[in-house]
Amino acid sequence: MEFALEARQLKKQYQDxxxxxxxxxxxxxGEIFCLLGQNGAGKSTTINLFLGFITPTSGAAYxxxxxxxxxxxxxxxxxxxxxxxxxxxxxLTGLENLTLFSSLAGFDYSPESLMQYLIEAGLPSExxxxxxxxxxxxxxxxxxxAIAVAKHxxxxxxxxxTSGLDPKASNEFSDLLLKLSGQGTAIFMATHDIFRxxxxxxxxxxxxEGELVDVLSTTDLNANELENLYLNYMHA
Amino acid sequence: MVKSIAQKEFISTLRDRRFxxxxxxxxxxxxxxxxxxxxxSHTLQQEREVAQEEVNxxxxxxxxxxxxxxxxxxxxxxxxxxTLSFLDFGLDSFTGASxxxxxxxxxxxxxxxxxxxxxxxxxxxxxxxxVLQMLMPLLIIFLCFGAFTQEKETGTLKILLSQGVSxxxxxxxxxxxxxxxxxxxxxxxxxLAGGLLFxxxxxxxxxxxxxxxxxxxxxxxxxxxxxxxxSVVVSALHxxxxxxxxxxxxxxxxxxxxxxxxxxxLGNTLYTTPTKAQMDADVHEEVAKGIxxxxxxDSRAEALKKDLLRKYGxxxxxxxxxxxxGIIMAVGEEQSTKVYREHFEKLxxxxxxxxxxxxxxxxxxxxxxxxxxxxxxAGSDFPHYxxxxxxxxxxxxxxxxxxxxxxxxxxxxxxxxxxxxSDTWKEFKxxxxxxxxxxxxxxxxxxxxTALVLWLGLVCTVGMRVINKTQIx
Numbered sequence: 001m002e003f004a005l006e007a008r009q010l011k012k013q014y015q016d017x018x019x020x021x022x023x024x025x026x027x028x029x030g031e032i033f034c035l036l037g038q039n040g041a042g043k044s045t046t047i048n049l050f051l052g053f054i055t056p057t058s059g060a061a062y063x064x065x066x067x068x069x070x071x072x073x074x075x076x077x078x079x080x081x082x083x084x085x086x087x088x089x090x091x092l093t094g095l096e097n098l099t100l101f102s103s104l105a106g107f108d109y110s111p112e113s114l115m116q117y118l119i120e121a122g123l124p125s126e127x128x129x130x131x132x133x134x135x136x137x138x139x140x141x142x143x144x145x146a147i148a149v150a151k152h153x154x155x156x157x158x159x160x161x162t163s164g165l166d167p168k169a170s171n172e173f174s175d176l177l178l179k180l181s182g183q184g185t186a187i188f189m190a191t192h193d194i195f196r197x198x199x200x201x202x203x204x205x206x207x208x209e210g211e212l213v214d215v216l217s218t219t220d221l222n223a224n225e226l227e228n229l230y231l232n233y234m235h236a
Numbered sequence: 237m238v239k240s241i242a243q244k245e246f247i248s249t250l251r252d253r254r255f256x257x258x259x260x261x262x263x264x265x266x267x268x269x270x271x272x273x274x275x276x277s278h279t280l281q282q283e284r285e286v287a288q289e290e291v292n293x294x295x296x297x298x299x300x301x302x303x304x305x306x307x308x309x310x311x312x313x314x315x316x317x318x319t320l321s322f323l324d325f326g327l328d329s330f331t332g333a334s335x336x337x338x339x340x341x342x343x344x345x346x347x348x349x350x351x352x353x354x355x356x357x358x359x360x361x362x363x364x365x366x367v368l369q370m371l372m373p374l375l376i377i378f379l380c381f382g383a384f385t386q387e388k389e390t391g392t393l394k395i396l397l398s399q400g401v402s403x404x405x406x407x408x409x410x411x412x413x414x415x416x417x418x419x420x421x422x423x424x425x426x427x428l429a430g431g432l433l434f435x436x437x438x439x440x441x442x443x444x445x446x447x448x449x450x451x452x453x454x455x456x457x458x459x460x461x462x463x464x465x466x467s468v469v470v471s472a473l474h475x476x477x478x479x480x481x482x483x484x485x486x487x488x489x490x491x492x493x494x495x496x497x498x499x500x501x502l503g504n505t506l507y508t509t510p511t512k513a514q515m516d517a518d519v520h521e522e523v524a525k526g527i528x529x530x531x532x533x534d535s536r537a538e539a540l541k542k543d544l545l546r547k548y549g550x551x552x553x554x555x556x557x558x559x560x561x562g563i564i565m566a567v568g569e570e571q572s573t574k575v576y577r578e579h580f581e582k583l584x585x586x587x588x589x590x591x592x593x594x595x596x597x598x599x600x601x602x603x604x605x606x607x608x609x610x611x612x613x614a615g616s617d618f619p620h621y622x623x624x625x626x627x628x629x630x631x632x633x634x635x636x637x638x639x640x641x642x643x644x645x646x647x648x649x650x651x652x653x654x655x656x657x658s659d660t661w662k663e664f665k666x667x668x669x670x671x672x673x674x675x676x677x678x679x680x681x682x683x684x685x686t687a688l689v690l691w692l693g694l695v696c697t698v699g700m701r702v703i704n705k706t707q708i709x
Contacts, residue, residue, distance in 0.1 A: 044709075051398055053708040076400035087390035091248040103240045104399040131251075147395070157398075 002065045004029045004155050004186030005050065009059035012045050012210075019045040021210045022059060029154065032177060032187040034197035036230055037207035043190035045210075047159050050188070051081060063155055077106075080153035084160040086144030090133030094123060094143045097132055101147045109150065121146035122172050138169040145176060156180065158189040162196055174200045194230060198223040206233050238409040241401075245413025255379065259421045262367065262375050266425035269364045270322075274432050277322035284314040284333060292666035300655035303647070304565060307639040310338030313628040313667045315345060318615025319437070319445045323429060323452060324365035326616025335625065337632035337667075339569065339639070342576040345625060364429065365610050368456050369603060370492050372422070373463045377484040379417060380467035383410050384706065385477040393708060407468055407703045414464045422460070426453055447674045452613040455688065459606040462691050469699040472706045491603045499597035499604070503590030509583065519572075519579050526571035527564060537564050554649050561651075562644025569636050577629075584622055591618060598687035605691065608684040612677045619680040623672055631667045638664060 005027040012020040020042045027033045037043050048054045049061045052068045052075065061068040063075040088097040098114050109117075118128045121142040132140060141161065148156055156177075162170045170193075177187055177200050191197055197204050198218050204226065206214045213233055221229070249255050291312040298306065313335045321328055332345025384407075387393035396406060430449060434441060467484055474480035510518070528534045541553055541560055553560045598605035611617035647654055678685065 048709050051394070053394065053397065073400055073402060076398060079398065081395060081398035083391050083394060085391065086395070087392055089244060089248055089392065091251040092244065096244075096247075100240050100244050101395065101399055104396065104401050106400065144395070147399075151399070 003027060003062070004031070004064060005033075005188055006062040006065075007046070007049075007059070008062070010046070010049060010056055010061055011058045012042075012049060012054065013057040019210050020049070020056075023212055025205070025212065025215075027186050027188060029184045029186050030181050031202045032181050032189065032200055033203050033205060034201035035188070035190045035205045035207055036192070036194065036197060037190075038234065041207045042210040043207055044159055046207075047081075047157050047188070047190060050155075050157055051079070052076075078153060079155040079157055080148035080151045081157045082141070082144045082148050082159070082161050084163055085137065086140045088132045088135075088140055088143055091131060093129050093131055094118060094135065094139070095128045097143055098146050098150065102150045105151045107150060114146075114150070117146040117150045118143065121149060121176070122169070138165050141165060141169070141173070145173070149176075149180070154185060156185055156187045156189075158187065158191075160191055161189065162191065162193055170196065194227050195223045198226050206230055208233055208236075238405060238412060241396075241406060241409030242413035242416065245410055246416050249379065249413075249417045258375060258378060259417075262371055263421050263424060265362070265371065266364060266367050266422070267428055269362050269367050270425055270429045270432065273322035273325070273363055274429075274436070277317045277325075278436070280333075281317040284316060287312070287334070288314040288316075288667070295664070295666070296662045297658050298661055300657050302652065302654060303562075303639040303642040303656060303660070304339070306656075306661065307339035307636050310336060310632075311635065311667065312336055313624075313631060313669070315621075315624045315628075316669055316671070318620065318671045319433070319442070320448050320452065320614045321616045322614075323363070324610045324614035324616055325361055325363050326365075326611035326614055327618060327621055328616040329361065331621045335628040335632075337628060337635060339565075339636045340572055342573065342580070342629055342632065345621070345628070364425070365607075365614070368422075369459075369607055369610070372418070372456075372460060373488055373492065373603070375421065376414070376418060376460060376463045377467055377481070377488060380410075380414050380464055381471055381481040381484050382477045383407075383414070383468045383471040384703075385471050385474050385480045388475060388708075389477060397708065402704075403472075403706055403708075404700050404704050407472065407700065410468055411461075411464055414468070415461065418460050418464065422456075444671075444673050448613045448615070448677070451674065451678070452610060455606055455609045455613070458688055458692055459602055462602050462688075462695055465695040465699050469695065469702055472703045475707075491601045495597055495601045496594065496604055496607070499594040500590075503593035506593065507586045507589040509586050509590075515579055515583060519576055522575045522579075523572045526575070527568040540564060540567060556649070558644045559647050559649050559651070560644075561649060562640050562642070562647065565643060566637055566640040569633070569640060573633055580629075587618060592683075595681075595683045595687075598684050599690065602688060602691045605684040605687040609681050609688065612681040612684075613674070615671050615677065617677075617680070620671065620677070623676075624669060627669055628667070635664060 003026045005025070007023045007025040010020060010023040011018075023046060025033075035043050035046065045054070049056055050063065050068060052072045055069055064078050066075050068075050088094075089100070092100065095111070095114060095118065098118060099109075099111075102109055102114065115125065115128060119125055123139060123142040123146065127135070127139060132143065135143075162173055165173065174196060177189075181187055181202075189197075189201075198221075201218045204216050204218055205212050206229070214229070216226070216229070218226075295311045298309065301309070315333050315335075317328070330348050332348050335345045336343045384393065387396065397403070433445070433449065466487070470484050470487070471480045474483065527536045527540065540563070544556060544560060544563070545551070545553065548556060550556060594604055595608060598608065608617065612619070642656070642660065646656070
């Protein structure tokens with residue numbers, strides 16, 4: 001079968017450091033893969049390689065069986081991306097931001113259905129017509145989610161999406177991920193939140209200095225065991 | 237796709253209070269410069285028309301005089317302001333407004349505004365051209381410096397790209413959005429200029445003037461577009477807005493201040509112009525070698541007389557059918573004019589070489605290209621000034637020779653007392669001047685036009701290639 005997300009011997013060498021040392025990974029549709037690791041371990045590099053923002057030194061990243069580096073625009077049709085801190089255009093309202101981004105993805109929604117996406121993402125409806133400049137981080141994150149959901153992407157790439165969110169927002173976010181995964185979306189999430197990873201993830205990967213040192217199924221362990229394992233790897 | 241990003245840039249800019257204040261200021265400056273420029277050039281034009289009519293009237297109604305005396309009284313040619321010179325004063329403030337046209341002497345235009353005003357004029361004038369050439373690029377830089385850097389700093393560039401848009405699509409969309417914003421600032425002023433011009437001239441507006449106005453606007457729009465694309469490209473090359481802004485301001489200083497000044501100085505050093513005193517002395521010395529019409533003992537005049545006697549087979553000059561005094565005057569005039577024209581051509585040749593340096597510098601700098609084209613379309617550049625000077629000199633020569641002809645045919649030899657009535661002077665048509673057509677003006681600025689078009693092509697091709705290689709993370 002075709003994997004939603006695949007990395008084959010994916011390597012990225014910067015001038016002074018090897019950021020990613022030959023990553024091999026397959027993620028199936030509907031799967032939530034959580035990538036744990038310290039800052040600088042290579043999590044963001046992996047996501048940027050999947051997004052095609054940087055070109056691999058060797059190996060290749062695939063989305064829906066298409067090589068990212070040679071199908072830059074085509075693969076974007078299948079994926080959505082939510083960065084750690086969703087910064088939008090502060091002079092536009094939440095609704096205008098969503099309108100802009102979904103029209104860029106080639107969608108032509110009515111204002112009502114766009115509003116619906118925002119409300120489903122958890123944004124209060126009266127906030128949707130205010131300028132994003134006055135939004136909290138959580139509210140911006142919700143617009144980011146609405147942008148991703150409105151795209152109906154088969155692959156969702158998340159770079160520490162819950163950092164800085166309050167527990168309630170974080171919890172709502174998890175529910176949303178589970179809902180999307182139920183619809184067959186493959187989710188690749190880099191995170192520091194071990195408990196959240198255990199809760200929503202199907203599999204958890206641990207990355208250290210550009211190397212994927214372990215991949216575990218979340219059904220095998222509880223959150224405490226996972227944390228101990230993680231700390232063990234980090235101290236090693 | 238492109239449309240929605242362009243629209244976003246446009247709306248965001250309009251909602252940015254800092255930019256709105258800045259644009260309104262520039263727009264007000266533009267409107268003020270248009271109105272003030274039109275008013276002052278209208279006043280100048282009327283003054284000159286009145287003065288020209290006055291001197292024509294005086295000439296035609298002069299007291300009864302000897303024709304050569306009349307030639308010494310001479311006449312004046314006032315340079316009419318070209319219709320569009322209110323948009324760009326160009327050299328007009330520094331070149332003379334009137335030429336005194338007399339026998340034996342070729343005067344250059346005198347009484348420039350700069351001569352008659354305080355030193356304030358040296359600080360540059362508030363003209364439409366000044367605002368368009370110097371301030372608009374600054375406004376464009378403030379508008380566009382963050383085009384890509386801001387998106388990189390906030391990370392929106394990644395979200396944009398993840399939606400399936402390419403870098404060059406984003407760049408073109410931004411350029412379109414910024415162009416719309418710039419048009420919002422410039423259009424009211426250009427419409428006002430056009431409207432006032434129509435209001436003043438009504439339907440008499442010459443098609444030539446209309447063409448000049450349209451080309452004037454077209455050249456500026458090209459110029460703004462070059463700056464917009466350039467700013468977006470520079471923004472794409474940088475990671476931080478602050479460094480992008482500093483780079484762009486550096487480019488502005490280089491283009492609008494340093495290169496123009498340096499190229500003018502270089503031209504001056506490479507091709508030195510003689511001082512006016514030196515040139516006058518040279519002309520005088522050379523003319524002195526020819527016939528002096530006022531010296532009856534002049535040996536070359538004697539030789540000329542002998543030639544005439546031999547040619548027509550008579551014994552004395554009084555037997556000639558024409559007055560030999562008039563002939564001698566005419567030959568003297570011809571010689572001195574020839575000498576003067578040679579020197580004048582050499583001088584203008586030097587000026588043109590100096591200008592050529594700054595025209596070539598336009599290939600380094602779109603500001604110089606648009607400056608030359610703007611002056612050319614407004615009719616306030618050096619070629620237009622020269623055109624007027626030559627027409628005035630032509631008229632002067634024909635006036636002097638016409639009067640010499642009258643002396644030769646209607647007066648007797650050695651007759652210095654006969655006075656001709658003012659009816660004689662009415663035979664001379666008054667001096668009129670027509671600004672040359674727009675094709676003529678364009679022909680003198682082919683180099684600048686090429687430079688501007690080249691810049692446009694360059695930023696659009698090379699610039700976009702650079703943008704496609706932008707580092708995203």
